[in-house]
Amino acid sequence: MAARWNANADQWTRDVRDGYDVYRDRFTFPAFQEFLPPLGGLEIIDFGCGEGTNTRRLARMGARLTGIDISERLIDHARRAEEADPLGISYKVSSYSADTGFPDASFDAVLSTMALMDGPDFEGAMKEAYRLLRPGGFIAFSVLHPCFITPGLHWEKDREGATVALCVSNYFDRTSFTEHWRFGDRPKDEEVVPFAVPRFPRTISDYLNAIAAAGFRIRRIEEPQPSPEACDAVPRFARWRDLAAFLLLVMAERPA
Secondary structure, eight states: OHHHHHHHHHHHHHHHHTTOOHHIIIIIHHHHHHHSOOOTTOEEEEETOTTSHHHHHHHTTTOEEEEEESOHHHHHHHHHHHHHSOOSOEEEEOOTTSOOSOOTTOEEEEEEESOGGGSSOHHHHHHHHHHHEEEEEEEEEEEEOTTTSOTTOEEEEOTTSOEEEEEOOOTTOOOOEEEEEOOTTSOTTOOOOOEEEEEOOOOHHHHHHHHHHTTOEEEEEEOOOOOHHHHHHSGGGHHHHHTOOOEEEEEEEOOO
16 A cells, blocks of 8 residues: 555645546545534544645644555655645554554544545454544545446437436445556546556445444544536536535544
């Protein structure tokens, strides 16, 4: 995992900061931000913080942030952004599925945006999140929707070429694999080495049962659709508005 993301890190950081991650900018992070309660004054740890873009956005919502990621290269980029424009964020190279080195009950909230589906041990992540939270604290995360983003998905089109359905298959196939892709809004003739992203397919019961087994009480689940403004700006988002869910948001609390 670390080697894969270290290899991805430089191009990933450039692409994100150059605005090529339109899903993040126009859909997944705005939906996550709307899902959250007020964060002012909370001590928060960001699981899988990457190059720190979302961590910085969360800090600007008034929270005190710590970011962890398994990739040393991504953490290097996050630290450089903090040095250039300090927001009081600290970063650490660490897996979110193992002992992160922080004391028990160190944080008011654990947040994670589009990262937990990319680790092999979701159960371990939930156990560590529970350990790190103070009683009454909460975890909130976003992942690709496991019911629709399956290993065998493809879009179906009608005779005129319009997208009319999403075909999902191999839902119960939990075989890990590496997906190779690049951001779709890059110039088509630009030569860019595709990212190599490890994938660990899970069912929705895998996610929810691991949350419950760690001791959490699930408070809220949402499957947001792209906003009208997002669909106007990125017309292909209409597929996720009308035909299937792209995103799963979960909030759970550690009982007081």
